[in-house]
Amino acid sequence: MKENKVNPDFIIIGGGSAGCVLANRLTECKTHHVLLIEAGPNDSDPWIHIPIGYGKNFRNPKINWMFKTEPGEKWVKNGVPTPRGKVIGGSSSINGMVYMRGNPDDYNHWQQLGNSGWGFDDVLPYFKKSQNQQRGEDNYHGTGGALWVSDPAEIHPIAEAYISAGIEAGYKYNPDFNGERQEGFGPIQWTTKKGRRSSAATAYLNPAKLRNNLTVISQGLVQRIILMVQKQLVLNIKF
Structure with a gap:
């Protein structure tokens, strides 16, 4: 010991x-x-x-x-x-x-249960504060944070086929699952910095x-x- x-x-x-x-x-x-x-x-x-x-x-x-x-x-x-x-x-x-936030409805449900300050509009500023989104800052993403978040440099043909199949099945294309909505098919974001975790x-x-x-x-x-x-x-x- x-x-x-x-x-x-x-x-x-x-x-x-x-x-x-x-x-x-x-x-x-x-x-x-x-x-x-x-x-x-x-x-x-x-x-x-x-x-x-x-x-x-x-x-x-x-x-x-x-x-x-x-x-x-x-x-x-x-x-x-x-x-x-x-x-x-x-x-x-x-x-x-994989960088994927919880669904906004979940946070809003917590708030409806009586947990004030836990609605999606309350926690979104902290998501933005924590990340350094390489695509730049917008209503749902921040820059200058500690955690690097990157979009894929390229999409594998199998992933492209999967996304295309989803769209053909009637689902919407979604370029950002951490943006306005999470439903649909599209590429995911990664917690990587210049090719490293x-x-x-x-x-x-x-x-x-x-x-x-x-x-x-x-x-x-x-x-x-x-x-x-x-x-x-x-x-x-x-x-």
Whole structure:
């Protein structure tokens, strides 16, 4: 067992998509020291950053928790693989890099249930703030954010045939599934930057690492959180 003694103001357990963003935001305040702990390794594996590598990463237990759904009696008796990232950047470091927001009706439904501030018009400014859309800024996209979003440089002939088949079947062509509407057939957008993956780690955590008030521990699985007297906190971490 390895013992590390630090005295942070904030402890973030999990260096996934949310953890990386939170570490960036909290360390913007220079008086706060932040400790981020991730169960998996850092994201130095080249296959993480090469877009085609996502197929390889789905089967890599070093950076994937290898979760499966419960087996079904009549279908998928061994369970369906459900990849979840066990690496700095979390699932944003191993996913297929498709950039797709939730449907506006879902956010509006949350607001109708009494969650004020969660309507689509409320969250859209934050979607725009977070992204650096390479096609430029418009009513639904922003530029200057941390997360790079790109349109495909070219469309594969199979994808073109698929889109054409949808249009022939009576569906509308949709050039932007993150625009005014999500229905239809068309090309998707990617979280890539100049041909490489744009993850929560590269977009948010890497800039935060340049600050001296952030400590990142990788390959540290938090097994227990022990609350002590006098506001002390002890973490049992397996390395």
